[in-house]
Amino acid sequence: MNESYYMEVTKKSYSSSANLGPGYDILSLGHKAFFDSVTVKHNNSNGVKIISNSTPEEPDKNTAGLSILKIMEDKGIKTGLDITIKKGVPIGLGLGSSGASSSAAVRSVNELLDLGMGKDEMVYYSMYGEIAACGSAHPDNVSSGIYGGLTLISSTSPVKVKKIDINYNFNLVLVIPDISMKNKTRYARSIVPQSIKMEEHIVHTSRISTMLYGFMKGDRDAIREGMNDDIVERSREAMFPFYRDIKEKVINRNAVSACISGAGPTMLIFADDKTRKDEMLGDIKNVMGSYNTDYSIRETGILEGLDDQ
Ligand SMILES: Nc1ncnc2c1ncn2[C@@H]1O[C@H](COP(=O)(O)OP(=O)(O)O)[C@@H](O)[C@H]1O
Numbered sequence: 005m006n007e008s009y010y011m012e013v014t015k016k017s018y019s020s021s022a023n024l025g026p027g028y029d030i031l032s033l034g035h036k037a038f039f040d041s042v043t044v045k046h047n048n049s050n051g052v053k054i055i056s057n058s059t060p061e062e063p064d065k066n067t068a069g070l071s072i073l074k075i076m077e078d079k080g081i082k083t084g085l086d087i088t089i090k091k092g093v094p095i096g097l098g099l100g101s102s103g104a105s106s107s108a109a110v111r112s113v114n115e116l117l118d119l120g121m122g123k124d125e126m127v128y129y130s131m132y133g134e135i136a137a138c139g140s141a142h143p144d145n146v147s148s149g150i151y152g153g154l155t156l157i158s159s160t161s162p163v164k165v166k167k168i169d170i171n172y173n174f175n176l177v178l179v180i181p182d183i184s185m186k187n188k189t190r191y192a193r194s195i196v197p198q199s200i201k202m203e204e205h206i207v208h209t210s211r212i213s214t215m216l217y218g219f220m221k222g223d224r225d226a227i228r229e230g231m232n233d234d235i236v237e238r239s240r241e242a243m244f245p246f247y248r249d250i251k252e253k254v255i256n257r258n259a260v261s262a263c264i265s266g267a268g269p270t271m272l273i274f275a276d277d278k279t280r281k282d283e284m285l286g287d288i289k290n291v292m293g294s295y296n297t298d299y300s301i302r303e304t305g306i307l308e309g310l311d312d313q
């Protein structure tokens with residue numbers, strides 16, 4: 005056996021908030037709130053084995069396993085691998101938990117088997133794993149898992165990702181409702197409109213462009229103006245009935261803006277030094293109490309990069 009046979013590689017991938025309002029399936033923000041850790045090593049079989057205490061252990065039912073099976077099939081790799089998943093990103097809450105495992109697994113196997121995959125190819129294989137979670141290969145969360153920071157999917161065939169510079173100091177506040185729903189993202193994707201009117205297209209492409217302008221220029225008014233969605237968030241509103249009230253209240257306390265994190269129910273608030281945070285947290289408590297919904301708050305920051313993780 006060559007020496008690499010006895011190696012094992014462990015990578016961390018962090019939580020993420022996809023969509024950011026109007027950027028359904030094309031925008032994602034990596035943050036430092038939570039992370040998964042995935043270790044890949046050779047085993048003496050010819051199969052892939054998942055070791056996980058909280059996610060499916062059938063390889064093709066686990067996002068990490070499905071991604072690696074696809075890599076092995078496409079690249080003609082015949083070896084046995086053990087994939088050990090230590091979950092840190094809470095599952096089913098809109099924090100990119102499914103994508104964190106697949107992107108960490110892909111980064112690990114890329115190093116262990118010295119595959120030489122670039123970041124966009126790793127996004128391609130990581131997004132494939134999302135099929136195990138929700139039935140579709142959406143690239144947004146996993147682009148954060150591979151690149152970190154704010155990512156824009158500029159093409160899906162072939163996969164191309166652009167990392168967007170953020171020239172603004174945010175304090176991110178995650179409001180995480182204590183709600184669990186089986187197959188949450190699969191359901192949330194099934195209720196999204198399959199077509200929209202031209203005027204809706206014009207409004208939402210303008211909003212995405214304005215929001216990205218705001219991030220790159222550090223223009224908080226532009227970020228607030230652009231981070232609004234009346235298509236996907238609106239279609240899913242019954243899943244998080246408190247959201248509109250929360251968003252109104254936090255902006256009244258001068259948060260930059262807020263959005264649903266991924267397919268929810270978590271809400272992501274972009275706060276800064278102008279935000280009256282204590283009053284904002286008080287309002288959140290009152291609103292969530294009026295909906296009889298327990299929740300937790302996690303303050304975090306943007307994950308800049310991953311190369312050293
Ligand atoms: N490695 C994994 N990590 C998290 N969820 C996984 C994983 N593999 C499969 N799943 C399944 O994906 C679903 C959670 O993914 P999803 O609904 O997209 O929520 P989120 O990404 O917001 O956590 C659950 O049904 C879970 O069993």
Ligand SMILES: N[C@@H](CCOP(=O)(O)O)C(=O)O
Pocket residue numbers: 020022023028029030097098099100101102142144145189192193265266267268
């Ligand atoms: N674009 C996807 C994002 C799902 O993110 P998750 O963190 O909820 O898995 C969607 O909105 O369906």
